[in-house]
Amino acid sequence: MEIALITHDPDLKEQRNRKLVNALAERGVSVRVLAPGRETVCISGSGTAFIDGSGRELNPDLVVNGLYRNSGWGLDLVRAFELAGYPVVNRAEAWYRAKMKHLASAALAAAGVPQPPVVFSHGVPAPLWRRARRLGRRVVLKPWNSALGEGSARYPQAQITRERLGRWRRRHGSVYAQAYVPNPGRDIRVVVVGSEALGASYRYARKGMWKTNVAAGGRPAYCRLTEPLRRLALAATRAVGLDVAGVDIIEGAERLQVLELNAWPNYHGYDQIARVDVAGYLADYLIERARRGTG
Ligand SMILES: Nc1ncnc2c1ncn2[C@@H]1O[C@H](COP(=O)(O)OP(=O)(O)O)[C@@H](O)[C@H]1O
Ligand SMILES: [Mg+2]
Numbered sequence: 416m417e418i419a420l421i422t423h424d425p426d427l428k429e430q431r432n433r434k435l436v437n438a439l440a441e442r443g444v445s446v447r448v449l450a451p452g453r454e455t456v457c458i459s460g461s462g463t464a465f466i467d468g469s470g471r472e473l474n475p476d477l478v479v480n481g482l483y484r485n486s487g488w489g490l491d492l493v494r495a496f497e498l499a500g501y502p503v504v505n506r507a508e509a510w511y512r513a514k515m516k517h518l519a520s521a522a523l524a525a526a527g528v529p530q531p532p533v534v535f536s537h538g539v540p541a542p543l544w545r546r547a548r549r550l551g552r553r554v555v556l557k558p559w560n561s562a563l564g565e566g567s568a569r570y571p572q573a574q575i576t577r578e579r580l581g582r583w584r585r586r587h588g589s590v591y592a593q594a595y596v597p598n599p600g601r602d603i604r605v606v607v608v609g610s611e612a613l614g615a616s617y618r619y620a621r622k623g624m625w626k627t628n629v630a631a632g633g634r635p636a637y638c639r640l641t642e643p644l645r646r647l648a649l650a651a652t653r654a655v656g657l658d659v660a661g662v663d664i665i666e667g668a669e670r671l672q673v674l675e676l677n678a679w680p681n682y683h684g685y686d687q688i689a690r691v692d693v694a695g696y697l698a699d700y701l702i703e704r705a706r707r708g709t710g
Contacts, residue, residue: 416705417445419475421493423484425450425468430683431694432481438698444705447473451482451489463499477705478503480510483679485560487514502709504701505678509656513678514560516591519655526654528647529672531594531665535559539584544577553595556580558587562677564628569595595625596667596674602627603638603664603671605648606680606693607657609700612645614689635688647671658704659697661685 418439420432425448427433436446453468465473478496480503482489493507505513512518517535524530532550536543547554554575557567566587570579575592584590601619605612615638618627627633638644648662651673661680664671682693 416443416702417447417473417475418477418479418701418705419447419449419465419473419496420479420481421449421451421489421496422481423450423488424481425453429681431679431681434683434686434694435481435697438694439701442698442702444698444702447471447475449473449492451492454492456492456495463495465496465499475501475705476708477501477701479701480505480507481679482510483562483681485514485562487511487560500709502704502707504658504704505660506656506658509658510678512655513657513660513676516557516559516561516675517589519676520593522655523651523673526650528650528654529670530674531596531667531672533591533593535589535591536584537589539577539580539590541577543590544575544580547580547590547592548572548575550575550592551594555593555595556583557591557593559589559591564626564631564633567626569625593674596665596672598665598667601666602674603644603666604635604680604685605640605644605662605664606682606685606689606691607648607652607660607662608693608696609658609703610649611696612640612648613693613696614685614691615640615644616685616688629684635684637688637690640689643671647673651676659700 455466457464478501480493520533534546601617605615617636617638618633620627621632652660661677663674686693
């Protein structure tokens, strides 16, 4: 069996990618690594051929979309594999939806998955800033495609002015504003693979900070995967159309709410905290999907 991994990390420097390739190799799968910039796509007649950096043609049983950069560079390559009839995990459309925060929000809303209210615009028309102010006592502004807690900022309602939103729009190209959810100083990351939620971890914000991302200094800790967490994470993943996801969940005063979804979550470290062999589960799942083909 052959599985192609499309990645921004062709030299497998990242632990999550190395762990997955090792887990697949242990199960007898040959993994072909393909990176945007190293591929050659040949289209002729009714066929499309994909050739890797070493000049070998790929004919994988499954394509794994392991892209993670915010830019989405190379996502068209994933789409090209889909058009050529290969089964893909995660599909390009779902990846794009997860990455563009307002699309993820719209998908969650359509599926009735609880989340904080959001307003979004490519500009700063009056209805945007009037409504953004009304989101709540505090409002979080996020770059439309942020990750790792980078770039987002929290403001008291009174500081959500037209001028501030105008500056934000000039800097980020659009405005995504979300109601801030008062919480116990932590959020929860649930990793989903296929139809299973594998485990959960708390992420505690550093003292005086409000973002809990581990990259922003958040401290991870074991969290029991309760039934409500499991159900919410699976519903969110399904709503966005992902097969593999890291779902960020916050404990609001009244209920759990989904903050965002990550299409290729970094599970290195998480696996120990959540006490689950994510790479192993992922490898088994990918093998099953490869066996199933496009059906
Ligand atoms: N609406 C919100 N209310 C409370 N905390 C939030 C909210 N949005 C984000 N956060 C905090 O900021 C972190 C980063 O936000 P998130 O939406 O996950 O974006 P990303 O991780 O892509 O930067 C979250 O893990 C959470 O700790
Ligand atoms: Mg996050």
